[in-house]
Amino acid sequence: MLKSLPLIAxxxxxxxxxxxxxxxxxxxxxCPRPVPGSAVPEPEDLRSTNGVLKVELTIHDSKQSDGTTxxxxxxxxxxxxxxxxxNPGDLVILSLKNDLTNLGSGAATTGQPHVHGDxxxxxxxxxxxxxxxxxxxxxxxxxxxPPLCHQDDVLKTSIQAGDPPFEYRFRIPENQPPGLYxxxxxxxxxxxxQMLGGASGAIVVExxxxxxxxxxxxxxxxxxxxDQDLLNPNSPPSKSEPVIxxxxxxxxxxxxxxxxxxxxxxxxLSINFVPVPYPDYPPAQIEMxxxxxxxxxxxxxxxxxxxxxxxxxxxxxxxLGLVALDGVPLNQNGLAADFVDWQTHLGVPPGAxxxxxxxxxxxxxxxxxxxRTVDTGAGGENDPNRAxxxxxxxxxxxxxxxxxxxxxxxLPPSQLPWLGSVAPxxxxxxxxxxxxxEPNNPNSAxxxxxxxxxxxxxxxxxxxxxPNIIAKQGTVxxxxxxxxxxxxxAFHIHQLHFMLLDYHGRPVNEPFLRDTVNVPxxxxxxxxxxxxxxxxxxxxxxxxxxxxxxxxxxEHEDGGMMGLIRVEP
Ligand SMILES: [Cu+2]
Numbered sequence: 001m002l003k004s005l006p007l008i009a010x011x012x013x014x015x016x017x018x019x020x021x022x023x024x025x026x027x028x029x030x031c032p033r034p035v036p037g038s039a040v041p042e043p044e045d046l047r048s049t050n051g052v053l054k055v056e057l058t059i060h061d062s063k064q065s066d067g068t069t070x071x072x073x074x075x076x077x078x079x080x081x082x083x084x085x086x087n088p089g090d091l092v093i094l095s096l097k098n099d100l101t102n103l104g105s106g107a108a109t110t111g112q113p114h115v116h117g118d119x120x121x122x123x124x125x126x127x128x129x130x131x132x133x134x135x136x137x138x139x140x141x142x143x144x145x146p147p148l149c150h151q152d153d154v155l156k157t158s159i160q161a162g163d164p165p166f167e168y169r170f171r172i173p174e175n176q177p178p179g180l181y182x183x184x185x186x187x188x189x190x191x192x193x194q195m196l197g198g199a200s201g202a203i204v205v206e207x208x209x210x211x212x213x214x215x216x217x218x219x220x221x222x223x224x225x226x227d228q229d230l231l232n233p234n235s236p237p238s239k240s241e242p243v244i245x246x247x248x249x250x251x252x253x254x255x256x257x258x259x260x261x262x263x264x265x266x267x268x269l270s271i272n273f274v275p276v277p278y279p280d281y282p283p284a285q286i287e288m289x290x291x292x293x294x295x296x297x298x299x300x301x302x303x304x305x306x307x308x309x310x311x312x313x314x315x316x317x318x319x320l321g322l323v324a325l326d327g328v329p330l331n332q333n334g335l336a337a338d339f340v341d342w343q344t345h346l347g348v349p350p351g352a353x354x355x356x357x358x359x360x361x362x363x364x365x366x367x368x369x370x371x372r373t374v375d376t377g378a379g380g381e382n383d384p385n386r387a388x389x390x391x392x393x394x395x396x397x398x399x400x401x402x403x404x405x406x407x408x409x410x411l412p413p414s415q416l417p418w419l420g421s422v423a424p425x426x427x428x429x430x431x432x433x434x435x436x437x438e439p440n441n442p443n444s445a446x447x448x449x450x451x452x453x454x455x456x457x458x459x460x461x462x463x464x465x466x467p468n469i470i471a472k473q474g475t476v477x478x479x480x481x482x483x484x485x486x487x488x489x490a491f492h493i494h495q496l497h498f499m500l501l502d503y504h505g506r507p508v509n510e511p512f513l514r515d516t517v518n519v520p521x522x523x524x525x526x527x528x529x530x531x532x533x534x535x536x537x538x539x540x541x542x543x544x545x546x547x548x549x550x551x552x553x554x555e556h557e558d559g560g561m562m563g564l565i566r567v568e569p
Contacts, residue, residue, distance in 0.1 A: 030060040031072035031080070031198060037282030038274045040389055042401055043202060043222055044079040048090045055084060056165070058097040059136050059185075059199060068229045071100075071197035080273070081201035083222050084183070085402075088205060090172045095165040100134045125159045125166050126150070129462055131189045134161040138168060139186035139494070140203065141351065142327040142515050144540050145170045147495055147547035154186035154494070155462060155546060155564070173542060175415065177513075178207035179327035180222070180297040180353040188462045188562070192303050192554035196228055198273065200301040208295070208355065209404040210411040211329035214321070214338045215357065217406035219399050220295040221286075225348075225388070227267035227302035231277035237263065238279035249443075254304070255382040257487075261373035266381030267305050269371070271388050283368065284389040287397040288360035294400065295323070297355045300348040303554045306374040306383050306488065306518070307348040311358055311391070313367045317344040321357030328497055328513040333418045335511065337410060345372060349490035351516040351552035360393050367391040377521030379434070380487035419499045419537050420509060424478040428469065429453035431482035431529065432489045432519060432551060432561065448561035450491075450551065459560025460550070467566035471536075473544045482531040483519040489556060491532070492516040493549035493565070496540065502533035513537075516552050544569050 034041065046055055056076040061069050073081050086092060126149035137157040145152045151170040159166045181203040185194045202222045209216040241262045248256040254266035268277045274284035288294065300307050310317045321340040323330060331339040346354045361367045368390055374383040430452050438444035449457035452468050471477060478501065481491050497513040504520045505528075520530035537543075550562035 030062045030074070031070040033070070033198075033270075034274045036275050036277060037285065039285045039287070040223070040272045040274055043224070043272060044075075044082040045085050045402060046075065046082045047085045048087060048092075051087070051089065052091045052093065053084060053086050055082070055092070055094045056097070057094065058099050061100050061197065066231075069193070069197050071194045071199035073199060073201055081198070081224070083202040083204055085204045085206060086172050087207065088172050088176050088178070089174045092168065092170055092172065094138070094168040096136075096138060096159060096168065097165040098134075098136050098159045098161050098163055100136060100161045125157060125163060126153075127156050128158050128160075129156040130158045130160065131187055131462065132160070133190060133193070135159060135187055135190070136185045136194060136199075137187050138183055140170075140181065140183055142181040142353075142497075143203070144173050144176060144495060144542050146542050147545045152494065152547075154548065158187060172205060173540075175540075176205050177328040177332055178205045178211055178411070179324040179329060180204055180299060180355055181327045182224075182299050182301060182353070184301065188460065189558050192558045195226075195301065195554055196267070196303040198226060198228070200224065200226060200299075202297070202299055204297065205327065207408070207411060208324060208329060210408040212323045212331055212337060212339060213408070214340045215295045215323055215404055216408055217404060218293055218295045218357065219403045220297060221400045223296055223298045224272055224301050225298060225307060226270050226273070227305040228270060228275065230264070230268050231275060232279065235279050241279075257376045257378065257380045257382050258384070259375065261385045263382055263384055265305070265384050265386065267303065269302070269305060269386060269388060276386065276388055283387040286369070286389045286391045288391060288393055289395060289397050289399075290360055290363040290393040292360040294358055294360070295355060295404065296358050297353070298348065299353045300350050302350045304350060304381055306350065306376060308372040308374050309346045309348060309354070310344065310370050310372055311367055312370055313361055313365060318359065318367065319344060320346055322346065322354060323357065324353070324355035325512055326353050326497065326515045330512045332414060332513060333420065333511045334413065347374070347518065349488075349516055349518045349552065350554070351490055351492050352514070361391060363393060363395075365393070374488075377485075377487040377523075379485060380521065416539060419476065419513065419535055420511065422476045422535075424535060425472070425475045427478040427480065429480045429482065430563070431484050433457055433484040446559065448551070448556040448559035450549070450561050450563050452563070460548075460562035460564075464564070465546075466564070467546065468563040469565040471538050471565060471567045473538055473541065473567050473569050475538050477536045477538065479534045479536050480531050481519055481534065482529040483521055484529050485522060486524060487521050488553075489519050489561070490516055490552040491519055491534075491549065492552040493536070494547040495543045496537050498537060499535040500532060501535055502531070504530050504532070538567055543567055
């Protein structure tokens with residue numbers, strides 16, 4: 001048929017149908033993504049009905065022509081990374097099917113053919129602990145649910161490619177604070193790869209307007225900021241950059257901190273999967289009604305990128321009304337029910353969440369959501385200044401899909417005394433450190449550790465099963481976490497929240513809770529190492545069993561920066 005076409009038409013066809021287009025037409029992309037400059041889409045909401053949320057997710061991967069791999073969760077109706085919306089007390093029944101095909105170099109399964117029945121396979125998923133490129137599991141970040149198989153165990157749960165769907169079944173605790181949580185894989189050694197490829201989604205525990213009346217009636221948006229490998233890794237810097245810093249790479253092969261706020265970032269960012277790729281790109285688009293207030297619920301689902309969010313009109317940062325951190329309303333401690341902490345910038349380490357009130361620009365004016373540069377230390381990645389999204393206004397802008405109740409019934413106060421007023425039973429000291437395997441070669445492979453003071457630094461071994469820390473349910477402890485390395489780390493612990501008492505040697509006694517906190521880097525000069533002091537809450541009856549604490553920079557976590565805690569009943 002082509003032969004009958006004039007030559008010019010054939011040429012035109014050849015140009016129009018690039019190899020990539022042909023590929024896209026013949027094989028549907030399992031993990032489709034918007035193009036740069038798109039309107040920021042809202043993830044679909046899956047809401048519980050009659051106290052039950054049933055979800056079927058399948059994790060897919062898809063190799064891209066540039067060598068990177070996308071990962072995605074698709075539900076039974078084809079929706080990517082849906083937001084799970086639940087109420088305290090709800091039962092979640094989530095089936096996860098592993099359709100990963102990426103049998104990379106780390107595929108270290110037993111090689112035995114699958115001859116077991118489906119039930120047996122499901123139980124094997126609870127005990128195999130097999131860590132492989134093509135295996136996966138889920139962690140429900142921030143929820144105080146038990147660290148058990150089919151709930152929130154990440155130590156032994158490993159779902160192999162092609163296994164029958166694996167069922168997660170857990171109840172959202174009645175006392176789970178209303179706010180933003182999230183789900184992502186947590187398979188030791190492969191977490192970075194899967195999350196960098198996009199495997200993550202949001203969980204909203206409903207009722208934040210019951211805790212804080214300042215957000216009652218507001219439209220709300222879930223914004224998931226992820227990082228990803230650079231789309232244009234070989235591009236020179238934008239001509240608009242005021243300084244062109246010398247390009248260096250850190251030990252992970254990422255662009256190293258230039259200390260200038262500019263230069264090539266270690267990773268590109270995306271917002272609800274709209275990429276904002278270095279160096280020249282149109283920011284993503286968000287449309288609001290003029291002067292409208294909205295609640296923005298932001299999770300930093302990045303593998304390694306720190307965020308420092310600002311909302312600019314012209315050059316002026318606008319007030320952002322923080323109401324919740326890491327899923328917990330700031331007034332959980334008994335502060336006024338309309339408490340709002342107005343800030344002009346919000347630092348969000350990887351893994352953390354910030355929920356804040358944003359006021360749309362006045363008519364005819366646009367704003368810009370940016371992340372300011374973060375100084376990650378001499379050994380850290382480059383997190384330069386970046387525009388993320390342009391905020392334009394229009395009187396008939398579509399409202400976000402979800403709106404908080406206007407006259408909510410107030411949430412009953414917490415049954416437990418405020419964490420800050422409970423005496424700790426002991427103080428423990430831990431420290432982050434790194435070791436170059438060839439001390440004289442700055443590009444040598446690095447081992448990452450988090451060590452209990454007095455123990456020998458070792459990389460986390462999922463097979464060990466020997467706890468680094470044994471604590472008692474019902475108690476409260478103080479932990480001092482030191483950073484003896486020259487880059488930032490973000491401390492995170494499963495199954496509980498903590499209070500930040502001291503930051504970098506200064507008492508802060510934050511009157512609110514976190515589950516992820518930045519630990520400042522060591523500059524090589526100070527007399528002591530920088531540290532944070534945390535009050536750890538082991539009072540919840542669900543906070544029992546074996547679970548982990550680790551750095552939430554996933555290259556570090558996969559590289560060994562994780563420890564095991566056993567909380568005894
Ligand atoms: Cu780290």
